[in-house]
Structure formats: C-alpha cells, structure tokens
Amino acid sequence: MDKQRQFDRELDELKKKLIHMAALAETMIDKAISELVSRDESVADKVPVYEEELNRLQIEIDEAALTLLATRQPVATDLRFIVAATKINSELERIGDLVMNITENAHVLLQQPPLKPLIDIPRMADLARKMVRESLDSFVGEDPLLAQTVIMTDDQVDGLKEQVLRELLTYMMADPRSIERAIALIFISRHLERIADHATNIAEDVIYLTQGRDVRHPRTPKERPADLDV
Amino acid sequence: MDKQRQFDRELDELKKKLIHMAALAETMIDKAISELVSRDESVADKVPVYEEELNRLQIEIDEAALTLLATRQPVATDLRFIVAATKINSELERIGDLVMNITENAHVLLQQPPLKPLIDIPRMADLARKMVRESLDSFVGEDPLLAQTVIMTDDQVDGLKEQVLRELLTYMMADPRSIERAIALIFISRHLERIADHATNIAEDVIYLTQGRDVRHPRTPKERPADLDV
Numbered sequence: 162m163d164k165q166r167q168f169d170r171e172l173d174e175l176k177k178k179l180i181h182m183a184a185l186a187e188t189m190i191d192k193a194i195s196e197l198v199s200r201d202e203s204v205a206d207k208v209p210v211y212e213e214e215l216n217r218l219q220i221e222i223d224e225a226a227l228t229l230l231a232t233r234q235p236v237a238t239d240l241r242f243i244v245a246a247t248k249i250n251s252e253l254e255r256i257g258d259l260v261m262n263i264t265e266n267a268h269v270l271l272q273q274p275p276l277k278p279l280i281d282i283p284r285m286a287d288l289a290r291k292m293v294r295e296s297l298d299s300f301v302g303e304d305p306l307l308a309q310t311v312i313m314t315d316d317q318v319d320g321l322k323e324q325v326l327r328e329l330l331t332y333m334m335a336d337p338r339s340i341e342r343a344i345a346l347i348f349i350s351r352h353l354e355r356i357a358d359h360a361t362n363i364a365e366d367v368i369y370l371t372q373g374r375d376v377r378h379p380r381t382p383k384e385r386p387a388d389l390d391v
Numbered sequence: 392m393d394k395q396r397q398f399d400r401e402l403d404e405l406k407k408k409l410i411h412m413a414a415l416a417e418t419m420i421d422k423a424i425s426e427l428v429s430r431d432e433s434v435a436d437k438v439p440v441y442e443e444e445l446n447r448l449q450i451e452i453d454e455a456a457l458t459l460l461a462t463r464q465p466v467a468t469d470l471r472f473i474v475a476a477t478k479i480n481s482e483l484e485r486i487g488d489l490v491m492n493i494t495e496n497a498h499v500l501l502q503q504p505p506l507k508p509l510i511d512i513p514r515m516a517d518l519a520r521k522m523v524r525e526s527l528d529s530f531v532g533e534d535p536l537l538a539q540t541v542i543m544t545d546d547q548v549d550g551l552k553e554q555v556l557r558e559l560l561t562y563m564m565a566d567p568r569s570i571e572r573a574i575a576l577i578f579i580s581r582h583l584e585r586i587a588d589h590a591t592n593i594a595e596d597v598i599y600l601t602q603g604r605d606v607r608h609p610r611t612p613k614e615r616p617a618d619l620d621v
Contacts, residue, residue, distance in 0.1 A: 227470060230460060231466045231470055234464040240461055244453075251481075333563065333567070334567045340560060340570075351581070
C-alpha cells in the first residue's frame, strides 16, 4: 500500500473512533433520561461502562493524532482535521461526564415520589442527542450547513432550560417539600444544556474546519447565519 | 537568526499568549465576585471586554499552532506542547464564558436585598483563581508537581460547592421569598466549580505533557496521587 493510502486509512480510523464516541454519548443520554422517566435504575446500568469507554477512546484518539502529526507531517485540510479531532474527542468525553452527573441527580429523584410528569427534560434530551449526532455527521461529511443547524438548535435547548427553571421555581414557591427534587431537575436540565453546548462547540469546529473561517465568537447570535453566507 | 531560534521564539510567543489569557481569566473572576460582594455593578464593567479579548486570543493561538505544525513539523515534546496549547486555550476561553454567566446571576442578585453574607462563594472564587494561575504556571514551568496541587485543590472546591448547596437549601425551605436569590447563588457556585474543573483539565494536560502518561481518567479520585508517583 502506498503512503498516501496508508495515511487515508489512518485518518479514516480516527474518524471511526470519533463516530463511535458520539454513538456512545448518544446512547448514554438516552439511557440516563429513560431511567428518569421510567423510574427504573436498571435502565442506566451500563452508563458507567460506556463512560469508561469514552475515556479510553479519548486517549486513543489523542495518541493516534499525535502519531499522525509526528509521522505524516500533514498540512492544510488534513492538519486541521487532525487538530479538530483532538478537540472533538474532549467534547465527547465531557458529554460522558455530564451524563454521569445526570444519573447522580436521577438517583436522588428516584428515592422520592415523582414531583411532576417530565415533558421538557425528555424534549431537551432528544434535542441534545440529535445535536450530538448531527455535529459528528457534519464533521464526517464536512457539512457546514448541517453544523449550522446544530448551532441553531442550541437556542431551542436554551429556551427549554429557561422554561424548566421557571416552572420549577413555581413548584418550589408553592411547596417547600418540592425543593430538593426541583433542584435535582434543574441540575439535570443544566447538564443537558451543557451537553448541547459541547455539540455546539463541535459544530463550530466543523465550520472552522470546512470554511477556514472562525465562527466561534460571533458578536451576536443574530449575526451567525449572515456571517456564514449559508 | 537560525531556524531553531526562530522556532523557540514562536513557541515562546504561544506561551506568552496563554499566560495572558490566564491573567485575563483570573482578573475576570476577581471582578465578577468583587461586584457581587461589594454590590457595585461598575466593578465588573470591563468583564465583557476581557471576554472578547479571550475569544480573540483563543483564535490567535489556534492559528499560530496550526502554522507551527504546518511549517515547523515539530516532533516529541514540541509537538505535544503545541497540541496542548490548542486544548488549553479552549479551557481558558470557556472560563471567560462562565464568568459572563456569573455576572448575569449577579445582576439578578443586585436587584434585591442581600440574602446572606457571602463567605463560601468568595472562598471558592479565590481557590478557582489560584487553580487557574497555578495550572498555567505548571504548564509554563513544565511542573507536574504543581499540576498535581491544582488537581487536589479541586476537591476543596467541590466540597465548598456542596456546602453552599446545603446551606442555601435551608434558606429556601425556611422562606420561599429567598428561592430566586438562593438559586442564583447556587448557579454562581456551580459556575465557579466549572472554572475549577477547567483549571483541573489544564493541570491534567500538563501531567500528560510532562510525564507522557495519561492521568486524565483515574479510576477513583483516591488513586490519583499514587498513580503519579509524585
């Protein structure tokens, strides 16, 4: 096999590992929120195992990226791709940490009767999972339009987070016995919001990667679409 | 100037930019918490300006790192150093975002009479600032022992965060009128905890960088010091 084909294969391997990390992260979010909704702790049994696997993959990707940089001395797009991989793996690993936090809060909630039917939190989780998947799809497919969709979805997640907070404040005001559970739910909504933020970071890296322009710090959210000309 | 000296100078430039980012982050934390304690919004006037500067520096460091990787094709320690720089700049930039969140919560708090004298939150902020400074010092001085100190300080911050939560739960239970302010203070303590987490991430990168070993995912917190043989 010639050098170029070998290099392409190594890049492909890196891509596959990132996709695997994203799939694990997605599954973890799903299991943690299903545990909460079904009130059955066994649903999230595997979450710590997946989290360990995310940690391991993060290190593998860093090592593979460093080896590629040292041995292949890539330039231009390949270089940017590899450096992006070492940022994206950290984002995915932190999503794993956040899901672990969600299961801790869920543990507190499952010791007590349900406070209220959960609607907005599962909705936030669905959006966050979609954002994780699409951010990785946009990376693999080098698709800045899809990355832009991810960034825009983040506003919906933020909106839901505010809604969750407002609603739970009302519960707390009305009945002090609801406070501990309300706080746990507020924390869960914040963890989901941060998961969405990590997916947004990935999407911004993709736009940077594919367009060679930095959209990571637009002055106002409104400016984003125009800035991108997409 | 020969090529090696030119390269050393470029690496030095990268280091200086990271130190500058850390100094800005430290100042931002200080100003945001001083605003809260003094109840004087003008104290934090400059925070958004510093945040913009952090954003700008993050991009500059990424660009400089990519240029160095493409033109100098570094290996071994230099390569790891440059890749670490592209991770550390993201950590510092996110600290800036978190300080912005703190000022938003502070804004809510300053519209209402003080809920209680603030003791643990300023203490958390002092620890977080120290961690940011020392994590960067450990990077610049390639000092894994100092990095280890940063990682251990994180436990203190987590302890204070739990203490803040427990105390504020008591306030909320006793008086529903305290709930909104208590929630804002809980959020501020969480933002500070996350700032400490970012400093911990930097410290872990430093240990990885200096020892070529990955301590980023010890199985249990207890294993950390023994793992490192420091």
